[in-house]
Amino acid sequence: MPSTDFAELLEKHPPVEESLIEILHDVQLAHRYLPRPALVAVAAHCAVPLARVMSVATFYKAFSLEPKGEKVLKVCMGTACHVKGASQLLDEAERLLGCKCGETTADGRYTLEEVNCVGACAMAPLVIEDEQYHGKFKPVDMKLLLKAGE
Amino acid sequence: MKLTLANIDGYRQELVTQRKELQSIMVCCGTGCRARNGLGVAEAMGEALEAAGLGDEVKVELTSTGCHGWCEQGPIVTIEPDGVFYTNVKPEHAGEIVAGFQSGHPVQKLLYRDLTTRERKVTYHEVPFYSHQTRWAMRNVGRISPTEIDHYIARDGYKALAKVLAGMSPAEVVDEVAKAGLRGRGGGGFDAGRKWRSAARASGSPKYIICNGDEGDPGAFMDRSIMEADPHGVLEGMIIGAYAIGATQGYIYVRQEYPLAVKHLEQAMADAREMGLLGEQILGSDFSFEIKIARGGGAFVCGESSALMRSIEGKVGEPRAKYVHAADKGLFDRPTVLNNVETFICVPLILDKGAEHFAATGTAGSKGTKAFSVVGKVNCNGLIEVPMGTTLRELIFDVAGGVPKGRTFKAVQTGGPSGGCLPESQLDLAVDFDTLADAGSMMGSGGLIVMDDRNCLVDVARYFVKFLVDESCGKCVPCREGLKQMLAILSRITQGEGRTEDLVAIDKLCDVLKDGSLCALGKSAANPVLSTLKYFRSEYEEHIRDGFCRAGVCGKLCSYHINEKCTGCAVCAKVCPVTCISGEKKELHVIDQGPCIQCGSCFDACRFDAIEIRSAP
Numbered sequence: 001m002p003s004t005d006f007a008e009l010l011e012k013h014p015p016v017e018e019s020l021i022e023i024l025h026d027v028q029l030a031h032r033y034l035p036r037p038a039l040v041a042v043a044a045h046c047a048v049p050l051a052r053v054m055s056v057a058t059f060y061k062a063f064s065l066e067p068k069g070e071k072v073l074k075v076c077m078g079t080a081c082h083v084k085g086a087s088q089l090l091d092e093a094e095r096l097l098g099c100k101c102g103e104t105t106a107d108g109r110y111t112l113e114e115v116n117c118v119g120a121c122a123m124a125p126l127v128i129e130d131e132q133y134h135g136k137f138k139p140v141d142m143k144l145l146l147k148a149g150e
Numbered sequence: 151m152k153l154t155l156a157n158i159d160g161y162r163q164e165l166v167t168q169r170k171e172l173q174s175i176m177v178c179c180g181t182g183c184r185a186r187n188g189l190g191v192a193e194a195m196g197e198a199l200e201a202a203g204l205g206d207e208v209k210v211e212l213t214s215t216g217c218h219g220w221c222e223q224g225p226i227v228t229i230e231p232d233g234v235f236y237t238n239v240k241p242e243h244a245g246e247i248v249a250g251f252q253s254g255h256p257v258q259k260l261l262y263r264d265l266t267t268r269e270r271k272v273t274y275h276e277v278p279f280y281s282h283q284t285r286w287a288m289r290n291v292g293r294i295s296p297t298e299i300d301h302y303i304a305r306d307g308y309k310a311l312a313k314v315l316a317g318m319s320p321a322e323v324v325d326e327v328a329k330a331g332l333r334g335r336g337g338g339g340f341d342a343g344r345k346w347r348s349a350a351r352a353s354g355s356p357k358y359i360i361c362n363g364d365e366g367d368p369g370a371f372m373d374r375s376i377m378e379a380d381p382h383g384v385l386e387g388m389i390i391g392a393y394a395i396g397a398t399q400g401y402i403y404v405r406q407e408y409p410l411a412v413k414h415l416e417q418a419m420a421d422a423r424e425m426g427l428l429g430e431q432i433l434g435s436d437f438s439f440e441i442k443i444a445r446g447g448g449a450f451v452c453g454e455s456s457a458l459m460r461s462i463e464g465k466v467g468e469p470r471a472k473y474v475h476a477a478d479k480g481l482f483d484r485p486t487v488l489n490n491v492e493t494f495i496c497v498p499l500i501l502d503k504g505a506e507h508f509a510a511t512g513t514a515g516s517k518g519t520k521a522f523s524v525v526g527k528v529n530c531n532g533l534i535e536v537p538m539g540t541t542l543r544e545l546i547f548d549v550a551g552g553v554p555k556g557r558t559f560k561a562v563q564t565g566g567p568s569g570g571c572l573p574e575s576q577l578d579l580a581v582d583f584d585t586l587a588d589a590g591s592m593m594g595s596g597g598l599i600v601m602d603d604r605n606c607l608v609d610v611a612r613y614f615v616k617f618l619v620d621e622s623c624g625k626c627v628p629c630r631e632g633l634k635q636m637l638a639i640l641s642r643i644t645q646g647e648g649r650t651e652d653l654v655a656i657d658k659l660c661d662v663l664k665d666g667s668l669c670a671l672g673k674s675a676a677n678p679v680l681s682t683l684k685y686f687r688s689e690y691e692e693h694i695r696d697g698f699c700r701a702g703v704c705g706k707l708c709s710y711h712i713n714e715k716c717t718g719c720a721v722c723a724k725v726c727p728v729t730c731i732s733g734e735k736k737e738l739h740v741i742d743q744g745p746c747i748q749c750g751s752c753f754d755a756c757r758f759d760a761i762e763i764r765s766a767p
Contacts, residue, residue, distance in 0.1 A: 060447025
């Protein structure tokens with residue numbers, strides 16, 4: 001991917017270091033990960049070393065250097081979700097998807113992640129499939145959710 | 151239309167008069183209600199209203215509100231001005247609601263049913279969850295549409311700003327906030343007036359004001375609710391703060407996990423600019439101020455003020471030593487004031503009603519009200535705002551309705567990963583900035599997570615340490631490496647490989663963490679562990695000595711069995727994710743211990759007390 005592909009994304013932000021995180025958000029949103037050419041282009045745009053961009057890109061959880069699956073399944077690991085059995089939900093998701101948390105299934109359909117609280121604690125425990133929140137989730141519901149996504 | 155100091159009162163009066171004749175059907179479209187098809191309800195309500203063809207004699211408006219903070223009852227529909235309160239509304243109920251609205255007879259089945267009396271409550275004023283509350287910071291939450299600036303103005307919005315710009319000097323504003331005794335609601339509890347005064351006196355330029363909307367404490371969501379439901383309240387507080395300290399640029403740092411909050415704030419900023427309430431020459435005065443939104447990157451440590459500022463600068467969010475004061479050298483090394491969402495939204499209230507009014511509520515050292523997120527094992531999960539000094543018992547049992555399913559209260563976790571777990575004996579403590587700290591916990595940003603006898607406190611301590619291992623920025627060795635060791639020890643205990651000397655090692659590690667870390671995340675990381683060791687030591691000992699987790703959480707230290715109370719209803723078999731429960735209908739069922747994953751679903755589903763937790767085979 002030539003760096004010019006990102007020109008439009010970059011143009012919206014002033015070429016200063018302050019824009020770095022905002023630009024990476026936009027790239028992540030558009031591509032679902034941060035392709036290396038984008039990182040190079042962002043470094044040039046913000047006039048910072050590539051190493052600085054890498055350090056930011058790897059520090060924040062919002063960014064991913066690996067392409068994600070078609071769908072992202074997140075299990076909320078906030079305290080309210082935890083006391084209502086979130087780890088059992090994560091275990092069940094790992095078991096059914098056959099991949100560990102943070103990984104993508106072999107067929108590329110799902111990336112399984114945990115998130116440290118989405119602030120919907122009154123509906124704990126929660127599972128979030130892409131942008132859709134599923135509250136009061138039970139381990140047995142996981143099978144149905146994954147089946148519905150097929 | 152541009153508002154000015156001269157015309158804003160007249161404009162508000164007009165709005166109030168117009169809205170007096172109006173009946174509003176308000177559908178909650180906050181994050182929680184959306185998850186339960188709140189948008190579908192809103193659409194169906196619109197269609198039902200149109201189909202009913204209400205004539206000109208009834209003036210009715212359909213709007214969507216932000217999060218009420220009682221998401222488990224959602225989607226919520228309220229009808230103002232009477233306050234008729236419907237819970238668990240589905241799109242197919244829309245017709246009945248409109249018919250009820252026309253006839254004046256509310257739809258009984260959708261009204262909230264009292265937990266003890268089982269009576270239906272017509273308005274939210276009668277529902278204990280709301281009637282026990284004093285909603286100051288959440289004054290507009292659920293009462294207005296967050297995307298309609300006129301709704302906010304009609305409820306005295308931007309009145310305090312006009313008052314300030316028309317006749318108060320910046321120093322007078324600072325004095326008023328100081329006199330009110332406003333302390334930072336984000337957890338630190340630092341005196342806001344003092345913070346503002348130092349920044350106002352600082353010499354650098356430009357000055358910045360930052361709103362911390364990076365609500366990272368797991369289990370707390372009052373800031374999300376406020377940003378989603380009353381974004382103008384946050385803006386007004388910031389604009390007044392900017393005037394007081396002489397800032398020209400502001401930032402709102404919002405967690406990326408809160409997309410709806412970002413959307414509503416952006417819209418609010420655009421509307422405020424359009425009406426002359428933000429930007430150049432606010433309300434026609436010579437005061438100008440702009441705000442930008444910065445999205446967080448999903449790092450808990452960025453809730454710490456100095457790390458947050460580095461993040462806005464586009465850098466890695468590592469905290470800085472506290473001897474550098476943000477009031478002198480904050481964002482871009484310029485004088486900066488940072489307060490959180492709930493703190494800023496108190497500001498217009500203080501300036502409008504006066505410092506005395508605010509300070510008359512609360513305790514000697516903590517003034518005003520505080521919003522709590524009371525969640526976990528309680529009957530009413532949600533946001534509860536009460537005067538400072540309310541006891542934990544009142545919050546958990548009177549307002550939130552106590553522990554459900556007849557189970558016993560075990561502990562309440564307060565203050566997020568920096569706080570601790572308190573047992574039943576500490577429930578009569580008054581909640582304010584200072585009291586809980588004396589008991590080994592802290593109020594923090596207001597998360598209260600209630601646990602019952604099905605929760606294992608060793609597991610909870612392990613949970614928090616794991617959380618902090620994930621979130622430690624890695625700058626200080628005791629936090630980065632010490633927490634990892636702590637996690638290894640706690641994991642060992644929960645897996646049945648604990649040793650007697652482990653508890654001593656944990657104590658030592660906790661001391662090093664407290665002394666050797668730069669920021670509050672590391673300094674207070676020991677609290678969840680120390681407090682559980684202090685109040686629930688026997689549980690640790692039982693794990694180590696007997697290899698038994700009586701709560702049935704640590705899978706290797708427990709097993710589930712069905713006793714003779716079983717009626718053969720087969721509910722347990724239906725909820726078992728690994729289908730390891732079998733039995734004939736109406737006969738005793740059996741759990742096959744081989745495939746059982748000890749998830750406890752059967753235990754929670756059984757209504758006959760027929761599932762037992764025993765030690766592992």
